[in-house]
Structure formats: C-alpha cells, structure tokens
Amino acid sequence: MIRSVSKTDDDNQYTDATAVRITDKEMETAILETIELGSETNSEITTENSSAISAADLRPKITGNEINMKLKPKKNCNGKRITINVAGTKFLVSWETLAKVPNTRLSRLTMYDVDPDEDEIFFERDPTFFPSILGLYYTGQLHFLHSLCGPAILTELAYWEIPATALSPCCKEACFVTEEKRQENQKLADEFGLSEQTSYEEEKRCCGAWRLKLRRFLEDPQSSTWAKIWLFLSLLATVFSFASEAISSVKEYRTPSDFDPAVNNSTFREMITANLSNKELMRLTTYDNAVNDILRDVAQYFFTLDIILRMLSSPGRWHYFKSVLNVVDCVWLVSAWVLYAFVLLYCAECWWTMSTLAFRTIFWLYFINNSLRVFRVVRIGYLFMPLKVIFLTIKASIAEIVTLLFLLILGALIFGPLIYLVEVSNDKSSMYNIPIGYWWAIVTMTTVGYGDRYPSELFGYAVGIVCVTVGLGFSGLPISVISANFSRYQAFAASIKAKKSQSRGSSQESASNAISPELTCKG
Incomplete structure (x- = not known):
C-alpha cells in the first residue's frame, strides 16, 4: 500500500507531494492497535443488546487519517531539525546540514530512524568526538583537539563512515603520528620476534600446543x-x-x-x-x-x-x-x-x-x-639482544650497503683508469695495468691503504688526493642512515629491557605482598 505525504515549511503538516511506501506489516500493526482502542469503547455495550448487534457493527471504523497519525513522527522530527542523542548528550541539527556530507552514516538518516517515544535518534558513542564530527557538516572542515587519542579518532571516523582523508592537514599529522608510531613499534616487535605467533589454526593442528612450547624453548632463552x-x-x-x-x-x-x-x-x-x-x-x-x-x-x-x-x-x-x-x-x-x-x-x-x-x-x-x-x-x-640489534641493523640497511658498494665501484671505474693514464709514462710505477688501478682506487677510497700500490708522479698524487676525498664523501652518506637504523633498534631494545625489569619488579613486589601476611602471622 502507498500513501503520499510531505511537509511544508509553513505549518509543518503532511501534504500529498512525496510518495512514502508503507509496508503491510506497518499497516497491520496500526489496524490492530486501532482495534484495541475500539474494543475498549465497545465494552460499554450491554449484554442484552449484544446479540442484536452484528460483528461488523462492533468493528471500529478505521480511516486513512488515523493510520497516518499512528505512523507519523511527532513534534519537530517532521520539520527542519532533529535531535541526536549521543550517550546522553543531545545535539540539535537540521536535516539540511546532515545532507551536506553524502555517503556517511548521518547523511543517510531519515525521519523513520527517529524514536517516536523520545523524539530523537540515539547513538551509544563517546560524545567527546561528536562536536568535531558535526563541525565537518557545519564548516566542511574536520578538526579534532590534539589532546585526543589518534587511534580513537580513526575509530570514530570509521563508525560515522567518514574517510580519514577528510581530516584537516594539522589534525591529520597529529592523528597519524600516533598510528605510525604504533605501526613502527609493531614492526620492530615482529623483527625482534616479540609478537604473538600463535594462531587458532596452528593450535588445531596435530601437537599444536607441543609445537608452540618447543618453538618458545628454542627461540626464547628467557x-x-x-x-x-x-x-x-x-x-x-x-x-x-x-x-x-x-x-x-x-x-x-x-x-x-x-x-x-x-x-x-x-x-x-x-x-x-x-x-x-x-x-x-x-x-x-x-x-x-x-x-x-x-x-x-x-x-x-x-x-x-x-x-x-x-x-x-x-x-x-x-x-x-x-x-x-x-x-x-x-x-x-x-x-x-x-x-x-x-x-x-x-x-x-x-x-x-x-x-x-x-x-x-x-x-x-x-x-x-x-x-x-x-x-x-x-x-x-x-x-642475544646486543648482537640482535647489530644483525637487524645490517638487515634493515641492505639498501644503503648496496648503495655504498655501488658508489665504490663507480669511483673505481673513474679513478682506476685515471691513475693508470697519469702514471703510464713512468716505468717504475706500480700501476702496471687498469685492473691494478681499480684495486688501488677501492683501497684508497675506503681509506684502508695497504701500501702495495701507490702513485709516484705529481699528477698521480693529485689523483690520489681527489680519490681519498671522494671516498670519504661516498662512505659518509649511507653510513649516516645505517647509524640512524642502529639508534632506532638500540632504543627499542632498551625499552624492551626496561619493560622486563619493570614487570620483574612488579612480580617480586606482588610475591612479597602475598607472603607478608604469613610472615606477620608467624611472627
């Protein structure tokens, strides 16, 4: 069944402009409620006359307006504004404002989401974040207080179906710093082997619990x-x-x-x-x-x-x-x-x-x-944690190490033939060929200086000075990144050690608190 209703701006009454579909279930419920009301009225009829009155006469007359009154929201919910109750904190907002940000949870609200008894829409969420959510609908900008938790903000955005890209740049940086830090710590924990590796599927396998104990025995000396x-x-x-x-x-x-x-x-x-x-x-x-x-x-x-x-x-x-x-x-x-x-x-x-x-x-x-x-x-x-830090640093710095090798090879390809050319007229020179020049260039750029090969001409000395200077620059660039990786792993290892010491102290304190009553009683 279909009835047409709409609301006007003047009297906030329904007119025949907008088609709204009423399901058969809603119609049946409205009819039954009206019948119950009619039954109370018909109870005043005496038993003497009841035999003379037909069942059709006892059935209350149901009009379309009465059904519309049963299904129609009350008060301001059919007007321009709607009350949104977020865990006890109420916000009054217009339907037009909610429609400004499409494809979100609030923009899809309708009059039939309104609780007819409370004349509001209730959400059981944290009201601290909701003013900022509404601010997006008011101003088109999404700002949060920087004191709020970043992951909690992302959780609220996911609930209200607002993409994280809607965050303003100032809040996006503050919000994602915590999330990026958490992801980095999770990655470090995985590399250190601290993440929980158990799974339900693994435990269901044959001897799953035994395998977990054996792996912990082999990989965790503590x-x-x-x-x-x-x-x-x-x-x-x-x-x-x-x-x-x-x-x-x-x-x-x-x-x-x-x-x-x-x-x-x-x-x-x-x-x-x-x-x-x-x-x-x-x-x-x-x-x-x-x-x-x-x-x-x-x-x-x-x-x-x-x-x-x-x-x-x-x-x-x-x-x-x-x-x-x-x-x-x-x-x-x-x-x-x-x-x-x-x-x-x-x-x-x-x-x-x-x-x-x-x-x-x-x-x-x-x-x-x-x-x-x-x-x-x-x-x-x-x-061992110190050696583990070194190994993980080398593993994380593979790209930098390859870059360093590439720069050394590039320098050898330049200075190897060059030292051979400037020494080619000297028969006493130790640079007999270009491959020996390659060897000299790599040894010189790494500042090792074995001394088995060396220039003997003035221009050869000049090439050697340039080669050493370039080698220092080449080796310094990736080493700074390797040092940063080492500092990051070292800091995380120190935090692990501090947490273990703290947990060990807490357990000892709990144990001492547990046995202190016994000692007191014995004393």
Whole structure:
C-alpha cells in the first residue's frame, strides 16, 4: 500500500507531494492497535443488546487519517531539525546540514530512524568526538583537539563512515603520528620476534600446543631454565666446531699418514704433478687426531639435533623454509653428512687411493661446510639482544650497503683508469695495468691503504688526493642512515629491557605482598 505525504515549511503538516511506501506489516500493526482502542469503547455495550448487534457493527471504523497519525513522527522530527542523542548528550541539527556530507552514516538518516517515544535518534558513542564530527557538516572542515587519542579518532571516523582523508592537514599529522608510531613499534616487535605467533589454526593442528612450547624453548632463552641450558649447549657446540676447525689447520696437531707414495701410487703422483699447494698436500697426507674428531662430531650431532627440532616446531609444513637462515642450515646439514660419508668411505690412511675427482669433491664439500657453519653464529647471535640489534641493523640497511658498494665501484671505474693514464709514462710505477688501478682506487677510497700500490708522479698524487676525498664523501652518506637504523633498534631494545625489569619488579613486589601476611602471622 502507498500513501503520499510531505511537509511544508509553513505549518509543518503532511501534504500529498512525496510518495512514502508503507509496508503491510506497518499497516497491520496500526489496524490492530486501532482495534484495541475500539474494543475498549465497545465494552460499554450491554449484554442484552449484544446479540442484536452484528460483528461488523462492533468493528471500529478505521480511516486513512488515523493510520497516518499512528505512523507519523511527532513534534519537530517532521520539520527542519532533529535531535541526536549521543550517550546522553543531545545535539540539535537540521536535516539540511546532515545532507551536506553524502555517503556517511548521518547523511543517510531519515525521519523513520527517529524514536517516536523520545523524539530523537540515539547513538551509544563517546560524545567527546561528536562536536568535531558535526563541525565537518557545519564548516566542511574536520578538526579534532590534539589532546585526543589518534587511534580513537580513526575509530570514530570509521563508525560515522567518514574517510580519514577528510581530516584537516594539522589534525591529520597529529592523528597519524600516533598510528605510525604504533605501526613502527609493531614492526620492530615482529623483527625482534616479540609478537604473538600463535594462531587458532596452528593450535588445531596435530601437537599444536607441543609445537608452540618447543618453538618458545628454542627461540626464547628467557622462557625457562632448560631453554637457558640449551642456549649454553649451543654456544659450547659452536666453540667446539670452530676450535676443531682451527686445530685441524695446524700441521703440528695432525697425525701423519704412514704410506709410501712411490709404491703403486700413480694417482698420488698425478695430483703431485697437478701443482697441489703445500696446504692441500698437508690435508692429503695427514689426518686429524682423535680429540679433534670428537670435538667436530659432538658439534655436528648437536647442530643436527637442533635443526631437526626447529623443523618439528615449525608452524607449517613449508613455513620452516621461508627463513634464509633455515635454508642455510639445511644446506649445511646435507653437505656435512655427505662429507662425513666420504670420510667413512675413504679414511685418512687411504686418501692417496682416491681419484682426483673424489679429492676435489671432498675439498669443495669441506669448503662449503666451513663457510656455512659461520651462519650458526648468526643464529645464536639472534638470541642475544646486543648482537640482535647489530644483525637487524645490517638487515634493515641492505639498501644503503648496496648503495655504498655501488658508489665504490663507480669511483673505481673513474679513478682506476685515471691513475693508470697519469702514471703510464713512468716505468717504475706500480700501476702496471687498469685492473691494478681499480684495486688501488677501492683501497684508497675506503681509506684502508695497504701500501702495495701507490702513485709516484705529481699528477698521480693529485689523483690520489681527489680519490681519498671522494671516498670519504661516498662512505659518509649511507653510513649516516645505517647509524640512524642502529639508534632506532638500540632504543627499542632498551625499552624492551626496561619493560622486563619493570614487570620483574612488579612480580617480586606482588610475591612479597602475598607472603607478608604469613610472615606477620608467624611472627
């Protein structure tokens, strides 16, 4: 059913101008209420005459005007103004003002949102922010007091469906400073590994709670005493690993192999003629002593166990391989055990029976194994806050480090050929060719100055002065950014330490308060 109503500016009465649709449910409700009113009137009819009166006569007559009166808002809600109640604080505003900012919650209000009993529209929100919200409708500018919380302002804007871009520049900066600071702190917390990594999906997986405890045990030494012991064992295994490698390079600590290379050993003579260095021959003709083998094996077994436990504690099947350190650990693990298998097949007394290919293969596996073992130190360093700050600073400054390398290469490409050209007429000059000039330029720009190459002409000295000056400028530009990153991480680490100290002091104070009544009673 459709009725047409509208309001005029003079008498605030409805006329037939605007079509408003009334649903069947509203019509039925109005009819039932009118019937109840009519029933009270008809109750005065006596029982003697009730039999003579038909049911149609008892039904009250319902006119269109009576239905309109039931559905029509009261008082000023059908006029120019409307009362908005925000948690008890009332604001009087016109419908025309609310329509100035379209596509917002207030602009979509209609007369049928008005509570007919209270003659107002109620919102259960904080009234502190609402005057500023209305100010946008009044003046077209959105300003907030700078003392208000930035995230709370953004929450209110989201509720009233006002975009954050509507904020005035002065308030936008003050509002988003807090939000940007919060996001930066959240990012730093993620990098330091302080964010909560648990999730409902992870806990639902098989042994989810056990995986979380194991990961906390491996990655947070402060979580328990056993975690601290595991960290100590990791340090001990790392020391064993590097100590065994250092000892194995000393000839006096190696055991000579008792064999005669001249007897039935054409392969060994072939490697001798291949110009093997004395260091390679030492590795070939001697082997590690028993103590050194034990140290290396203990470290390798411990590292293998640590990698397996980290794989088991990973949240997902492939989540473990998303970390570069984890991938490096897996490559090291494979190379270490392949090398170990080669050593078992070709023991130290039989190295001379190997082919050249086998010897070269073991040599390169040995090189890869030793190179990747350095990353174990990086992993342990992440467990100590000072080293963690340094590693995170390097990680955050990768772009600056690459820029520094690019500037050094650019300077070498300029000053390398230049120093060669100015020294080309001097036969006693150490700048024999342009590649040596590149080496000299990089060493000079980094202010290392090995002294193996140096200019010997007046123009060469001038090129050297310019090269040093440019190198200082090149190295100073990215280093300032790296220092800023270090200060940021250092400040965040200091705040973490302060919070831990504060929480530890609070817990001790609570514990002392808890046991003080017992001590008092015993006294």
